[in-house]
Amino acid sequence: MTSWVRGALLGASIVALASAASAREPAWKFAGEFNPTPENPQAVTDECNRLIGQIATIEAEIAGETEPATIGTTLRRYDEIQYLLSAGYGTSTYQYFADSAEMRDAGSACETDLKKVTARLSLSAPIYQRLNAIDPSGADAATKYYLSRVLAEYDRSGLALPETEREQVRALKARIGELETQFDRNIADARNVIRVAPEDLTGVPEDFIASHPVGEDGLVEISTDYTDIGPVMGFATNLDVRRRLSEATLTRAYPENDAVLAELLDKRHELALLLGRPDYAALVLEDKMLDTTEKVESFMQDVYTAANPIAQNDVARALEVWRETHPGAETLDPWNYALASRIVQQRDFGFDAQEARQYFIYNNVRDGTIALTERMYGIDIRPWKTEVWHEDVDAYEVYDKDVLIGRFYIDAHPRPGKFSHGAIMQLRNGLSEGRSLPSAVLVMNLPKGLMDPSPVYTMVHEFGHLMHHIFAGKQQWAAQSGIATEHDFVEAPSMMLPEWLEDYDTLAMFAQDADGNVMPRELFEKMRRSNYFNRAVGKLTLLSAANISLGLHRGPAPEDLGATTRKLQSQFHPYGVADFSQYQDSFGHLTGYSAVVYTYNWSEVLGLDLFSEFQKNGLNDRATGERYRKLILEPGGSKPAIEMVREFLGREPGLESFKDSLTPEN
Secondary structure, eight states: OOHHHHHHHSGGGGGTOOSGGGGSOOHHHHHOSOOSSOSSHHHHHHHHHHHHHHHHHHHHHHHTOOSOOOIIIIIHHHHHHHHHHHHHHHHHTHHHHOSSHHHHHHHHHHHHHHHHHHHHHTTOHHHHHHHHTOOOTTSOHHHHHHHHHHHHHHHHTTTTSOHHHHHHHHHHHHHHHHHHHHHHHHHHHOOOEEEEOGGGGTTSOHHHHHTSOOOTTSOEEEESSHHHHHHHHHHOOOHHHHHHHHHHHHTTTTTHHHHHHHHHHHHHHHHHHHTTOSSHHHHHHTTSSSOSHHHHHHHHHHHHHHHHHHHHHHHHHHHHHHHHHSTTOOSOOGGGHHHHHHHHHHHHHOOOHHHHHTTOBHHHHHHHHHHHHHHHHTOEEEEOOOOOSSTTOEEEEEEETTEEEEEEEEEOSOOTTSOOSOEEEEEEOOBGGGTBOOEEEEEOOOOSSBOOHHHHHHHHHHHHHHHHHHHTOOBSSGGGSSSOSOGGGTTHHHHHGGGGGGSHHHHTTTOBOTTOOBOOHHHHHHHHHHHHTTHHHHHHHHHHHHHHHHHTTSSSOOSOHHHHHHHHHHTTOSSOOOTTOOGGGGOTHHHHTTTOTTHHHHHHHHHHHHHHHHHHHOTTOHHHHHHHIIIIITTTTSSOHHHHHHHHHSSOOOSHHHHHTTSTTO
C-alpha cells in the first residue's frame, strides 16, 4: 500500500486531508449533537434545511473534482454525505415523539425532503462516475466492502439507464418517499376507541381499571394503544368487548391508508420494472443474505414445516378448553384466542399472568435490563443529566472502562400522537477516534406501572438494538456505523437477548413486586413452561406477516387490498384471520421493511444459533460475551454478516437451534 493511500485510511487524516473541502468543517463537526429540545417547529425545519444545504455543498465538491478519484477524497466526501443524511433523519425523528402536532409535522416534512435528497443522490451520474473511478486495490477489507456495496446500490438505482428514464426513477423514488411518510403519519395519528360499561370489564386487572375512570356518560374509554390492548385482550371475559376492540385495532388507519398503500405498491412495482426487475421484492432482496425470492420462500416453508405441527397441537388445545368453558361453542374466533390461551396456561400449567404482572414493574424492568447489559458486556450505563423533550424520558451515557462510548434516551410510555410501536431511532452515527459519539432514542409504549410478561421481552429485545448501535459506533466510515448490516441480519442480535429471561437468576434481578419480594421460583417455572405453549403459534403468526410483506410486493397493488392481505396472512397463520381485518393499513413495517419482513424469522433462526454458544459456555461467561460483542456487534456494516456469524459459531448457521427452541424437551 502506498503512503498516500495509508494516510487516507488511517487516523484523523480521514477527516483532515488537504483538499478543496479544507475551508469547511468535516460533516460530523458541522452536524453537531442532536438537539432534544428544539425551540419550535421552525427550528426543526431550519436544522433539516441546514443539513440538506451542506449535503448539496459536498455533492458539488464531488462533481467538481478534477484530481484523480481516490478513497481519501471522493469516497471520504461521499461518506460525509451519508453522515449528514443520517443526522438529518435523526432530526426527522421528532415526528415520532414530539408532543405538538406542528412539531411532528415538521419532522415528517424533514423526512420527506431527505427522501427526495436520497433519491436524487442515488441517481447522480457525476457521483457514480467518480466513485466508479476509484482504484480500491490498496485499501483495507472494510473499505473495499463499502465501495463495492455503494457501487452495487448505484447499479440497482438505474445509473445505466438513459437520462429520461433516470428522471423517471428519480420522480418515482421521490413519490415513494412521500407516500411512505404519509402512510406512517396516518398510522401514528390513528387511535380508535370503544366505550364500554364498567361491568363489561370483568377479568381485566384492577390496576388497569383504576387507571381508566368512568366518564360522564357512565362508560369507560378503551383505546387501541398497546397499553390498553394487552390487558383487555389478555384478560377481558366479555366476548362482545373483545370483538369490538379487535375490530377497532385491525381497522386502524382504514380506509385512509388504503389509497396511500395502493399507490405506494404501484409506484414500487413501476420502479422495479423500470430497473429491469420482475417485481419490487426481487429488487430489494438483491443485497440481503437471502438474496432471491426463491430463497426466502424456501426458508419460510422450512420454518412452517418445523413449527406447524407443534402450533396445531396448541391451537387444538386452545379450542378444546374453549369448548369446555363455553358450552355450545364449535369454533374459536381469532379475537378470543388469547383468552383461550390464558385459560390453558392456568389449567394445564398453573400459570396466571395476572399473578406474574405483580413482579414486572416498569422501572424495575428498565433497570434490570440495563444491569443485564452491563454484566454481559462489562460496561457501565449511567444516568445522563441533560435536557429531554418530555418528563417521561430518561437519558443515559455508556462507558467502557470509564471511556464514554455512546448516549441514548428511553421514551417508554404512550402519549397521543406518539409512535405507537417499539423501535430504536438512530440520532447520530458513531465514528472512530471519538470524532462522533453514537446516540439513539429507544421509543416504546409500555405502561408506567405493572407490565404483562410479553412487553418485558419486547423491552429486552429493543434494548439489544440500542446496544448494537452503540457498540458498532467506532467505524472509519459513517455508512458502516451502527446497525448497518444487511437488512435481514438487523434483528438477529436482538432476537437472542430475550433468551436470558428464561434464566431464573437473570429474571430475579428485576422481577420484584412493590414490596421488593422477588418472583418465587415456582411461579417462574410455571411461566417458563407455559411459555412453550403457543411458541410455535407465535413463529407462524410472524411468518404470516412476512408473507403479507413478500406477497404484496410481487406485483402492482391488488384491486382489494384487504381481501388479498387476509388471504396472504391465512396461508401461514395458525388459527385464522378475522373477516373484518384491514391490517394492511396499520402494518407499519410495509414502509421500512417493504418486502423483507421475513427478516424477523430469519434473524430469529440466526439469533438462536448465536445463543447456542452461550448455552454451551454459560449464560454469564464473560469471555463469550466479549467474543460476541467483538465479532457480531462491533463490526457494524464493515463486513458481510455471514462472515461474522461463521467466525463466531465456527461453522455454517443452521435451523437446529430454532427447532430445539420450540419444545421444552430440548
